[in-house]
Amino acid sequence: MADETITAEDPITGEEIEIPADVEVGEIIDSPITGAELEVLSVDPVELEEAPELEEDWGE
Amino acid sequence: MKVGILYSRIRRDEKLLLGELRERDHEIEKIDVRKQQFSLSAPPDSFEDVDILVDRCLATSRSLYTTQFAEAYGIPVVNSAETAAVCANKVKNSLALQKAGVPTPATEVAFTKSAALDIVEEFGYPCVLKPVIGSWGRLMAKLDSRSAAEAIFEHKETLGHYEHKVFYIQEFVEKPDRDIRVLAVDGEPIAAMVRSSEHWLTNAAKGAETDTFELDDEAKELVADASEAVGGGLLGVDLMETAGSQSDPDSSGQDARETGYTVHEVNHNVEFKALNDATDIDVPARVVDWLEGKVEAAQ
Numbered sequence: 001m002a003d004e005t006i007t008a009e010d011p012i013t014g015e016e017i018e019i020p021a022d023v024e025v026g027e028i029i030d031s032p033i034t035g036a037e038l039e040v041l042s043v044d045p046v047e048l049e050e051a052p053e054l055e056e057d058w059g060e
Numbered sequence: 061m062k063v064g065i066l067y068s069r070i071r072r073d074e075k076l077l078l079g080e081l082r083e084r085d086h087e088i089e090k091i092d093v094r095k096q097q098f099s100l101s102a103p104p105d106s107f108e109d110v111d112i113l114v115d116r117c118l119a120t121s122r123s124l125y126t127t128q129f130a131e132a133y134g135i136p137v138v139n140s141a142e143t144a145a146v147c148a149n150k151v152k153n154s155l156a157l158q159k160a161g162v163p164t165p166a167t168e169v170a171f172t173k174s175a176a177l178d179i180v181e182e183f184g185y186p187c188v189l190k191p192v193i194g195s196w197g198r199l200m201a202k203l204d205s206r207s208a209a210e211a212i213f214e215h216k217e218t219l220g221h222y223e224h225k226v227f228y229i230q231e232f233v234e235k236p237d238r239d240i241r242v243l244a245v246d247g248e249p250i251a252a253m254v255r256s257s258e259h260w261l262t263n264a265a266k267g268a269e270t271d272t273f274e275l276d277d278e279a280k281e282l283v284a285d286a287s288e289a290v291g292g293g294l295l296g297v298d299l300m301e302t303a304g305s306q307s308d309p310d311s312s313g314q315d316a317r318e319t320g321y322t323v324h325e326v327n328h329n330v331e332f333k334a335l336n337d338a339t340d341i342d343v344p345a346r347v348v349d350w351l352e353g354k355v356e357a358a359q
Binding site for chain 2: 024025026027028039040051055056057058059060
Protein backbone atom coordinates (compact mmCIF):
# COMPACT_ATOMS: atom_id res chain seq x y z
CA MET A 1 0.00 0.00 0.00
CA ALA A 2 2.73 2.42 0.98
CA ASP A 3 4.33 2.20 -2.48
CA GLU A 4 1.09 2.68 -4.41
CA THR A 5 0.46 6.12 -5.81
CA ILE A 6 -2.44 8.17 -7.03
CA THR A 7 -2.49 11.32 -9.09
CA ALA A 8 -3.54 14.78 -7.99
CA GLU A 9 -3.25 18.33 -9.22
CA ASP A 10 -0.36 20.35 -7.86
CA PRO A 11 -2.00 23.53 -6.49
CA ILE A 12 1.00 25.71 -7.35
CA THR A 13 1.84 24.62 -10.89
CA GLY A 14 -1.46 23.04 -11.92
CA GLU A 15 0.42 19.99 -13.17
CA GLU A 16 -0.49 16.42 -12.38
CA ILE A 17 1.63 14.85 -9.64
CA GLU A 18 1.86 11.40 -8.10
CA ILE A 19 1.36 11.10 -4.36
CA PRO A 20 1.20 8.10 -2.01
CA ALA A 21 -2.17 6.33 -2.18
CA ASP A 22 -2.50 6.15 1.61
CA VAL A 23 -2.46 9.91 2.27
CA GLU A 24 -4.57 11.22 5.16
CA VAL A 25 -6.58 14.42 5.36
CA GLY A 26 -4.33 16.87 7.19
CA GLU A 27 -1.13 15.19 6.05
CA ILE A 28 1.68 17.24 4.57
CA ILE A 29 3.46 16.00 1.46
CA ASP A 30 6.23 17.49 -0.62
CA SER A 31 5.41 18.50 -4.17
CA PRO A 32 7.66 16.46 -6.49
CA ILE A 33 7.72 19.45 -8.84
CA THR A 34 8.39 22.46 -6.64
CA GLY A 35 9.42 20.81 -3.36
CA ALA A 36 6.82 22.97 -1.60
CA GLU A 37 4.88 21.49 1.28
CA LEU A 38 1.30 20.67 0.36
CA GLU A 39 -1.54 19.91 2.72
CA VAL A 40 -4.06 17.22 1.87
CA LEU A 41 -7.49 18.85 2.16
CA SER A 42 -9.52 15.84 1.03
CA VAL A 43 -8.81 12.36 -0.24
CA ASP A 44 -11.84 11.48 -2.35
CA PRO A 45 -11.21 13.26 -4.60
CA VAL A 46 -7.72 14.32 -3.63
CA GLU A 47 -7.43 18.04 -3.15
CA LEU A 48 -4.18 19.73 -2.20
CA GLU A 49 -3.30 23.23 -1.06
CA GLU A 50 -0.02 24.95 -0.26
CA ALA A 51 0.67 24.19 3.43
CA PRO A 52 0.78 26.96 6.05
CA GLU A 53 4.15 28.46 6.86
CA LEU A 54 5.97 27.18 9.93
CA GLU A 55 4.97 29.22 12.98
CA GLU A 56 7.06 30.07 15.99
CA ASP A 57 5.12 27.99 18.50
CA TRP A 58 5.11 24.84 16.35
CA GLY A 59 7.02 21.90 17.65
CA GLU A 60 6.87 19.08 20.09
CA MET B 61 -13.03 2.83 22.23
CA LYS B 62 -13.57 6.08 20.39
CA VAL B 63 -10.48 8.23 20.18
CA GLY B 64 -10.52 11.88 19.17
CA ILE B 65 -7.24 13.01 17.66
CA LEU B 66 -6.79 16.77 18.00
CA TYR B 67 -4.53 17.94 15.20
CA SER B 68 -3.78 20.64 12.71
CA ARG B 69 -1.16 18.74 10.76
CA ILE B 70 -0.80 14.99 10.35
CA ARG B 71 2.87 14.19 10.82
CA ARG B 72 4.29 10.71 10.43
CA ASP B 73 3.86 10.35 14.20
CA GLU B 74 0.10 10.85 13.95
CA LYS B 75 -0.04 8.58 10.93
CA LEU B 76 1.65 5.79 12.88
CA LEU B 77 -0.81 6.29 15.71
CA LEU B 78 -3.82 6.33 13.38
CA GLY B 79 -2.57 3.15 11.69
CA GLU B 80 -2.31 1.32 15.00
CA LEU B 81 -5.74 2.50 16.18
CA ARG B 82 -7.33 1.39 12.92
CA GLU B 83 -5.59 -1.97 13.07
CA ARG B 84 -7.26 -2.55 16.44
CA ASP B 85 -10.65 -1.43 15.09
CA HIS B 86 -10.96 1.55 17.38
CA GLU B 87 -13.27 4.30 16.24
CA ILE B 88 -11.37 7.46 15.33
CA GLU B 89 -12.53 11.05 15.15
CA LYS B 90 -9.93 13.19 13.46
CA ILE B 91 -10.50 16.68 14.81
CA ASP B 92 -8.83 19.52 12.91
CA VAL B 93 -8.65 22.19 15.61
CA ARG B 94 -8.50 24.93 13.00
CA LYS B 95 -12.13 24.21 12.18
CA GLN B 96 -13.47 24.04 15.74
CA GLN B 97 -15.38 26.57 17.80
CA PHE B 98 -15.11 26.24 21.56
CA SER B 99 -17.94 27.58 23.68
CA LEU B 100 -17.68 27.98 27.44
CA SER B 101 -20.53 25.61 28.18
CA ALA B 102 -20.78 22.85 25.59
CA PRO B 103 -18.24 20.85 23.62
CA PRO B 104 -18.09 21.03 19.82
CA ASP B 105 -19.98 18.27 17.99
CA SER B 106 -16.70 16.60 17.06
CA PHE B 107 -16.07 15.79 20.74
CA GLU B 108 -19.33 13.85 21.06
CA ASP B 109 -19.03 10.31 22.41
CA VAL B 110 -15.24 10.24 22.40
CA ASP B 111 -13.79 8.18 25.22
CA ILE B 112 -10.51 10.02 25.14
CA LEU B 113 -9.00 12.97 23.30
CA VAL B 114 -5.37 12.79 22.24
CA ASP B 115 -3.80 16.23 21.87
CA ARG B 116 -1.48 16.19 18.88
CA CYS B 117 -1.70 19.90 18.08
CA LEU B 118 1.45 21.11 16.42
CA ALA B 119 0.96 24.67 17.65
CA THR B 120 1.62 25.07 21.34
CA SER B 121 -1.00 27.79 21.76
CA ARG B 122 -3.72 25.54 20.33
CA SER B 123 -2.59 22.66 22.51
CA LEU B 124 -2.80 24.80 25.65
CA TYR B 125 -6.33 26.01 24.95
CA THR B 126 -7.92 22.86 23.51
CA THR B 127 -6.79 20.79 26.51
CA GLN B 128 -8.28 23.38 28.87
CA PHE B 129 -11.59 23.28 27.02
CA ALA B 130 -11.61 19.47 26.97
CA GLU B 131 -11.14 19.37 30.72
CA ALA B 132 -13.81 22.03 31.24
CA TYR B 133 -16.23 19.83 29.30
CA GLY B 134 -15.26 16.84 31.44
CA ILE B 135 -13.75 14.89 28.54
CA PRO B 136 -10.59 12.89 29.29
CA VAL B 137 -7.64 14.31 27.39
CA VAL B 138 -4.00 13.30 27.11
CA ASN B 139 -1.88 15.02 27.86
CA SER B 140 -3.60 17.09 30.51
CA ALA B 141 -3.85 20.87 30.35
CA GLU B 142 -1.56 21.04 33.37
CA THR B 143 1.09 18.90 31.70
CA ALA B 144 0.84 20.95 28.52
CA ALA B 145 1.19 24.21 30.46
CA VAL B 146 4.25 23.02 32.35
CA CYS B 147 6.02 21.43 29.40
CA ALA B 148 5.26 24.18 26.89
CA ASN B 149 7.11 26.77 28.90
CA LYS B 150 10.77 26.22 29.74
CA VAL B 151 10.59 28.31 32.91
CA LYS B 152 7.68 26.25 34.27
CA ASN B 153 9.41 23.08 33.08
CA SER B 154 12.65 23.91 34.91
CA LEU B 155 10.85 24.99 38.08
CA ALA B 156 8.86 21.74 38.14
CA LEU B 157 11.98 19.61 37.72
CA GLN B 158 13.81 21.58 40.39
CA LYS B 159 10.90 21.33 42.81
CA ALA B 160 10.80 17.57 42.33
CA GLY B 161 14.52 17.28 43.06
CA VAL B 162 15.28 16.08 39.51
CA PRO B 163 18.78 17.12 38.43
CA THR B 164 18.44 19.80 35.78
CA PRO B 165 20.99 22.22 34.35
CA ALA B 166 21.59 25.37 36.36
CA THR B 167 19.26 27.99 34.92
CA GLU B 168 18.56 31.66 35.58
CA VAL B 169 16.05 34.07 34.11
CA ALA B 170 16.20 37.84 33.68
CA PHE B 171 14.01 40.46 32.02
CA THR B 172 16.56 43.02 30.85
CA LYS B 173 19.70 42.92 28.76
CA SER B 174 21.88 44.17 31.60
CA ALA B 175 20.56 41.62 34.10
CA ALA B 176 20.95 38.87 31.49
CA LEU B 177 24.55 39.91 30.88
CA ASP B 178 25.23 39.65 34.60
CA ILE B 179 23.95 36.06 34.48
CA VAL B 180 26.16 35.03 31.56
CA GLU B 181 29.20 36.64 33.17
CA GLU B 182 28.50 34.60 36.31
CA PHE B 183 27.97 31.37 34.33
CA GLY B 184 31.02 32.03 32.17
CA TYR B 185 31.36 31.14 28.50
CA PRO B 186 29.93 29.25 26.80
CA CYS B 187 26.42 29.23 28.16
CA VAL B 188 23.09 28.78 26.47
CA LEU B 189 20.19 31.12 25.77
CA LYS B 190 16.87 29.46 24.99
CA PRO B 191 13.47 30.83 24.03
CA VAL B 192 10.93 30.23 26.80
CA ILE B 193 8.59 28.71 24.23
CA GLY B 194 10.02 26.87 21.28
CA SER B 195 10.97 23.52 19.86
CA TRP B 196 13.19 21.60 17.51
CA GLY B 197 16.23 23.53 18.69
CA ARG B 198 15.06 26.73 17.04
CA LEU B 199 16.31 30.10 18.30
CA MET B 200 18.74 28.46 20.70
CA ALA B 201 22.00 30.34 21.07
CA LYS B 202 25.32 29.16 22.43
CA LEU B 203 26.89 32.29 23.88
CA ASP B 204 30.65 32.06 23.40
CA SER B 205 31.61 35.60 24.33
CA ARG B 206 30.31 38.78 25.91
CA SER B 207 30.09 40.53 22.55
CA ALA B 208 27.96 37.69 21.12
CA ALA B 209 25.71 37.77 24.20
CA GLU B 210 25.29 41.57 23.94
CA ALA B 211 24.33 41.32 20.28
CA ILE B 212 21.80 38.52 20.77
CA PHE B 213 20.17 40.15 23.79
CA GLU B 214 19.87 43.44 21.91
CA HIS B 215 18.30 41.73 18.91
CA LYS B 216 15.81 39.90 21.09
CA GLU B 217 14.96 43.00 23.10
CA THR B 218 14.46 45.06 19.97
CA LEU B 219 12.96 42.62 17.49
CA GLY B 220 11.23 39.95 19.50
CA HIS B 221 7.73 39.93 20.92
CA TYR B 222 7.35 40.02 24.70
CA GLU B 223 8.22 36.35 25.25
CA HIS B 224 11.68 37.10 23.84
CA LYS B 225 12.26 39.67 26.54
CA VAL B 226 12.33 36.84 29.06
CA PHE B 227 15.95 35.71 28.94
CA TYR B 228 16.25 32.04 29.91
CA ILE B 229 19.93 31.29 30.38
CA GLN B 230 21.37 27.91 31.17
CA GLU B 231 24.76 26.48 31.94
CA PHE B 232 26.41 24.76 28.97
CA VAL B 233 26.52 21.07 29.82
CA GLU B 234 29.61 19.31 28.49
CA LYS B 235 27.88 16.25 27.14
CA PRO B 236 29.49 13.51 25.02
CA ASP B 237 28.18 14.82 21.65
CA ARG B 238 24.83 13.22 22.33
CA ASP B 239 21.74 13.41 24.46
CA ILE B 240 19.09 10.87 25.35
CA ARG B 241 15.42 10.97 24.41
CA VAL B 242 13.11 8.73 26.40
CA LEU B 243 9.50 8.23 25.41
CA ALA B 244 7.50 7.41 28.49
CA VAL B 245 3.87 6.93 29.46
CA ASP B 246 3.11 8.11 32.98
CA GLY B 247 6.76 7.66 33.85
CA GLU B 248 7.14 4.17 32.38
CA PRO B 249 9.68 4.19 29.52
CA ILE B 250 8.51 2.79 26.18
CA ALA B 251 11.79 3.26 24.37
CA ALA B 252 14.92 5.37 24.44
CA MET B 253 17.46 6.57 21.93
CA VAL B 254 20.59 8.64 21.81
CA ARG B 255 20.79 11.55 19.41
CA SER B 256 24.35 12.21 18.32
CA SER B 257 25.82 15.15 16.50
CA GLU B 258 29.07 17.06 16.34
CA HIS B 259 26.90 20.18 16.53
CA TRP B 260 26.06 21.25 20.08
CA LEU B 261 22.37 20.93 19.24
CA THR B 262 21.46 17.26 19.11
CA ASN B 263 17.77 17.48 18.16
CA ALA B 264 16.58 14.86 15.68
CA ALA B 265 14.90 17.77 13.88
CA LYS B 266 18.37 19.27 13.40
CA GLY B 267 19.60 16.11 11.69
CA ALA B 268 21.25 14.33 14.62
CA GLU B 269 21.94 10.62 14.13
CA THR B 270 19.85 8.34 16.30
CA ASP B 271 20.54 4.97 17.88
CA THR B 272 18.85 2.79 20.43
CA PHE B 273 19.78 3.26 24.09
CA GLU B 274 19.38 0.97 27.07
CA LEU B 275 18.32 2.87 30.18
CA ASP B 276 19.94 2.02 33.49
CA ASP B 277 18.00 2.08 36.76
CA GLU B 278 19.13 5.60 37.59
CA ALA B 279 17.85 6.96 34.28
CA LYS B 280 14.56 5.08 34.67
CA GLU B 281 14.08 6.62 38.10
CA LEU B 282 14.75 10.11 36.76
CA VAL B 283 12.29 9.58 33.92
CA ALA B 284 9.60 8.53 36.41
CA ASP B 285 10.30 11.52 38.64
CA ALA B 286 10.47 13.98 35.75
CA SER B 287 7.17 12.66 34.42
CA GLU B 288 5.49 13.03 37.78
CA ALA B 289 6.94 16.52 38.18
CA VAL B 290 5.11 17.77 35.09
CA GLY B 291 1.85 15.92 35.69
CA GLY B 292 2.44 12.67 33.78
CA GLY B 293 1.20 11.59 30.36
CA LEU B 294 2.80 10.64 27.07
CA LEU B 295 6.09 12.47 27.33
CA GLY B 296 9.50 12.87 25.77
CA VAL B 297 12.06 13.20 28.54
CA ASP B 298 15.41 14.59 27.43
CA LEU B 299 18.50 13.77 29.44
CA MET B 300 22.18 14.54 29.09
CA GLU B 301 24.97 12.43 30.50
CA THR B 302 27.17 14.42 32.80
CA ALA B 303 29.94 13.82 35.26
CA GLY B 304 28.22 16.21 37.66
CA SER B 305 26.52 19.37 36.52
CA GLN B 306 26.03 22.59 38.47
CA SER B 307 22.63 21.22 39.37
CA ASP B 308 24.08 18.66 41.74
CA PRO B 309 23.74 19.41 45.44
CA ASP B 310 27.44 20.06 46.01
CA SER B 311 27.73 22.84 43.50
CA SER B 312 24.36 24.55 43.67
CA GLY B 313 23.26 23.90 47.21
CA GLN B 314 19.87 22.97 45.81
CA ASP B 315 17.80 19.96 46.63
CA ALA B 316 18.81 17.82 43.65
CA ARG B 317 20.44 14.42 43.61
CA GLU B 318 23.89 13.80 42.27
CA THR B 319 23.54 11.50 39.28
CA GLY B 320 25.21 10.76 35.98
CA TYR B 321 22.39 12.56 34.19
CA THR B 322 20.71 15.89 34.04
CA VAL B 323 17.17 16.32 32.71
CA HIS B 324 17.02 19.41 30.54
CA GLU B 325 13.49 19.18 29.23
CA VAL B 326 10.23 17.26 29.20
CA ASN B 327 8.17 17.48 26.00
CA HIS B 328 4.40 17.08 26.12
CA ASN B 329 3.54 16.80 22.44
CA VAL B 330 6.24 14.32 21.76
CA GLU B 331 7.25 13.13 18.31
CA PHE B 332 8.22 9.49 18.16
CA LYS B 333 8.87 8.62 14.53
CA ALA B 334 12.64 8.85 14.97
CA LEU B 335 12.44 6.63 18.03
CA ASN B 336 10.25 4.14 16.20
CA ASP B 337 12.87 3.97 13.44
CA ALA B 338 15.81 3.76 15.86
CA THR B 339 14.52 0.92 18.02
CA ASP B 340 12.93 -2.52 17.54
CA ILE B 341 10.05 -1.48 19.76
CA ASP B 342 6.66 -0.94 18.18
CA VAL B 343 6.21 2.53 19.64
CA PRO B 344 2.68 3.31 18.35
CA ALA B 345 1.48 -0.09 19.61
CA ARG B 346 2.76 0.70 23.08
CA VAL B 347 1.15 4.15 22.98
CA VAL B 348 -2.20 2.62 22.01
CA ASP B 349 -1.81 0.00 24.79
CA TRP B 350 -1.49 2.90 27.20
CA LEU B 351 -4.51 4.73 25.74
CA GLU B 352 -6.60 1.56 26.04
CA GLY B 353 -5.53 1.25 29.67
CA LYS B 354 -6.48 4.86 30.33
CA VAL B 355 -9.96 4.42 28.87
CA GLU B 356 -10.49 1.12 30.66
CA ALA B 357 -9.50 2.67 33.97
CA ALA B 358 -11.90 5.57 33.45
CA GLN B 359 -14.88 3.30 32.78
